[in-house]
Amino acid sequence: MRSIIFRGRDERELAEELRFHTEMDAELLQRSGLSAGEARRQSALMLGGVERVKEDVRDARGTRLFHDVGRDFGFAVRTLMRNPGFATVAILTLAVGIGGTTAVFSAVDAVHIQVAIGDDDGVAFGRIAVDRVEERGGRRGASLREQRASR
Numbered sequence: 709m710r711s712i713i714f715r716g717r718d719e720r721e722l723a724e725e726l727r728f729h730t731e732m733d734a735e736l737l738q739r740s741g742l743s744a745g746e747a748r749r750q751s752a753l754m755l756g757g758v759e760r761v762k763e764d765v766r767d768a769r770g771t772r773l774f775h776d777v778g779r780d781f782g783f784a785v786r787t788l789m790r791n792p793g794f795a796t797v798a799i800l801t802l803a804v805g806i807g808g809t810t811a812v813f814s815a816v817d818a819v820h821i822q823v824a825i826g827d828d829d830g831v832a833f834g835r836i837a838v839d840r841v842e843e844r845g846g847r848r849g850a851s852l853r854e855q856r857a858s859r
Contacts, residue, residue, distance in 0.1 A: 722765055726758055 730751045737747035755761060766772045788795035 718769075719762075722762060723758075726755070726761060730755055730758075 730748070733751035733754055734744070734747040737750050738744060742750060752758070763772075766775065788798070
């Protein structure tokens with residue numbers, strides 16, 4: 709949680725630590741006889757790329773998912789703000805779709821469709837059972853015993 713809240717500070721500390729290691733490696737390479745520029749280059753090559761190491765550390769912290777979701781959300785908002793007409797149509801379409809799905813689910817939930825298979829001659833039959841909440845003392849649905857008795 710700390711890494712999410714104090715992300716800027718953690719990123720600065722990570723950059724400083726990587727810089728320190730790169731400088732220390734370059735100093736060791738300079739002592740072994742390389743020029744300053746070549747030592748820095750070899751040190752960076754040994755590290756394998758600063759950004760790759762930063763990504764590996766972020767993955768190890770377990771905060772990359774939150775970072776990526778935040779960036780994706782920001783990108784989506786910026787994209788929708790560039791074209792308000794499209795944003796309005798997209799949001800209304802989602803609202804109507806979610807509302808319609810919720811209404812249909814509520815209707816199906818109120819009227820349970822139970823399909824019982826297998827009477828003696830192997831014919832499947834269907835039965836629609838309407839919940840009568842008042843008759844069942846405020847309970848919704850049926851107990852296992854009630855379901856078996858209705859077959």
